[in-house]
Amino acid sequence: AQSVSQHNHHVILSEAASLELGCNYSYGGTVNLFWYVQYPGQHLQLLLKYFSGDPLVKGIKGFEAEFIKSKFSFNLRKPSVQWSDTAEYFCAVRRSQGNLIFGKGTKLSVKP
């Protein structure tokens, strides 16, 4: 069965530190890839998505992700985190016009 793995359950960083959250998926065909963020008490918001083209995708709030097809990975990065980035981050995969399959999420805590 198709699955999405997020390697870190909880990441704790100080402000200005760099961030990289890992995401790997198991499906070998054509996929669309997404990162969503869920701030405390709020709805899921789309950070960025990859459908095709340049594998380095830039999203909102300074986030970016790189699709590496050979590694089935779509890692999320940010050069310098802020306290306001404290949230839960979800990687998701979609095949063709199908549904989203989410990872279990990574909680990010940024210390001021």
Place this chain on the structure above:
Amino acid sequence: ETGVTQSPTHLIKTRGQQVTLRCSSQSGHNTVSWYQQALGQGPQFIFQYYREEENGRGNFPPRFSGLQFPNYSSELNVNALELDDSALYLCASRFLGANYGYTFGSGTRLTVV
């Protein structure tokens, strides 16, 4: 601010009861999906509706059912509630065929006691 609204925001039900959760999709979105997010987990796909027909279903029993209406609203119905049904239920909508992500609602927190 999301274009998808869900009601109610919180709900407490007793085991064995039935519940209906509602979602108003973003205008023009012809596809709506429902997800269950248990505590500490990522959202799990329940089913998807396209033009009022179910066109995809996850690993959920038949007591989870849904409806989509022409006015972009939809419902999730759960019969014979079990304690494990306690979760955040998310509605997400999009325009099928377009290359952008789903828009999610804020969810309904269901507690089964």
